[in-house]
Amino acid sequence: MAEAGGWSTIESDEGVFTSLIENLGVKGVQFEELISLDADTIRSLSPVYGVIFLFKYLQDQTPTTPTAPKDGTYDTNAPENLFFAAQTIQNACGTQAILSVILNQDNAASTPYPIDIGRELRSFKDFTAGFPAELRGEALSNSETVRTAHNAFARASPFVDETVRSARDEEGDVYHFIAYTAVNGTLYELDGLQPYPISHGGCDADGFPEKVIGVLQRRIERYPEGETRFNLMAVVRDLRVGAREIGDVEVLEREARKRKAWDWENTLRRSNFVGFIGEVLKGVVGMKEKEGKLDEWVQSAKGETERRLKR
Missing domain, CATH: 3.40.532.10 (Peptidase C12, ubiquitin carboxyl-terminal hydrolase)
Structure with missing residues (x-):
């Protein structure tokens, strides 16, 4: 902010x-x-x-x-x-x-x-x-x-x-x-x-x-x-005003869905997910270390990144 x-x-x-x-x-x-x-x-x-x-x-x-x-x-x-x-x-x-x-x-x-x-x-x-x-x-x-x-x-x-x-x-x-x-x-x-x-x-x-x-x-x-x-x-x-005046249920339902989506999107805009992503990444790394597969996992990720870049 x-x-x-x-x-x-x-x-x-x-x-x-x-x-x-x-x-x-x-x-x-x-x-x-x-x-x-x-x-x-x-x-x-x-x-x-x-x-x-x-x-x-x-x-x-x-x-x-x-x-x-x-x-x-x-x-x-x-x-x-x-x-x-x-x-x-x-x-x-x-x-x-x-x-x-x-x-x-x-x-x-x-x-x-x-x-x-x-x-x-x-x-x-x-x-x-x-x-x-x-x-x-x-x-x-x-x-x-x-x-x-x-x-x-x-x-x-x-x-x-x-x-x-x-x-x-x-x-x-x-x-x-x-x-x-x-x-x-x-x-x-x-x-x-x-x-x-x-x-x-x-x-x-x-x-x-x-x-x-x-x-x-x-x-x-x-x-x-x-x-x-x-x-x-x-x-x-507001499109809901006209819809109420003529009793257009379809428009009212469509606008209700739209407003619900707007509220959700605006909530995401106000949020900072960096901390959450960091904790998830630490958990995955810890799990791979316990399994002894961390290096293998990292090399696999590097290889996949290189393939995507080539494509």
């Missing part, structure tokens, strides 16, 4: 994201992974509050001028009710993208199904309402509530401090999360590394699937041919 005050990296996973916002007090919302850029798939999950896009960050994707992004236009006079925060810390871009959707879909001006964001996030949003993007980002980075919820899903490791990035880490692939959501009839791209929200033009709830797919396709086309390291997550109303 991360040390006090740090933000760990978390996995892009529908179960992780859903549990994270529930821990923050958000009600009636879940995440669904999208395996294809298909407007009909997004529409089938309606109502959809927005999407979270994970991609490999390329340095040449930064805007060539401070006034023009590569797609869309900077909204330098964004509406007051638009929540947009600059990214001021590493590792938190996933949670920041999530909040960029959640905190913009809590009122009837954006959606006919406003999100109940809970007491903690309501207090945070109200407190930062008049802040500029940079100060809002600082407030987010210093929120103990949000950081604690985020770090609850850190990858458990006794060897790696997720809050420290080495020179080698900086040279490797870097991935980034951004949010797309419609606010006041406009599709916005909310990226904390950009100076302003990016407007992609008029967009209502019915037109959101086609509009956002078009924007994403243009973005992906800027990558080298064959690049597939992308992940897309839809932010939707």
Whole structure:
């Protein structure tokens, strides 16, 4: 886990994201992974509050001028009710993208199904309402509530401090999360590394699937041919709500199984099995020593490893 005050990296996973916002007090919302850029798939999950896009960050994707992004236009006079925060810390871009959707879909001006964001996030949003993007980002980075919820899903490791990035880490692939959501009839791209929200033009709830797919396709086309390291997550109303409204038992059972699997997977994410594995290994070694077969066992393992490497 991360040390006090740090933000760990978390996995892009529908179960992780859903549990994270529930821990923050958000009600009636879940995440669904999208395996294809298909407007009909997004529409089938309606109502959809927005999407979270994970991609490999390329340095040449930064805007060539401070006034023009590569797609869309900077909204330098964004509406007051638009929540947009600059990214001021590493590792938190996933949670920041999530909040960029959640905190913009809590009122009837954006959606006919406003999100109940809970007491903690309501207090945070109200407190930062008049802040500029940079100060809002600082407030987010210093929120103990949000950081604690985020770090609850850190990858458990006794060897790696997720809050420290080495020179080698900086040279490797870097991935980034951004949010797309419609606010006041406009599709916005909310990226904390950009100076302003990016407007992609008029967009209502019915037109959101086609509009956002078009924007994403243009973005992906800027990558080298064959690049597939992308992940897309839809932010939707809890699917159990609609299923209860129409009495769809099959969906309710499917969602119950899914939630049970998410709980199990998240429990494993929080666990560190190194000690357990070490004790098992010591027990096996002790047993082989008693049988006088330790050297034979080690040589057999080495031979099997060599055969696998050759294959």
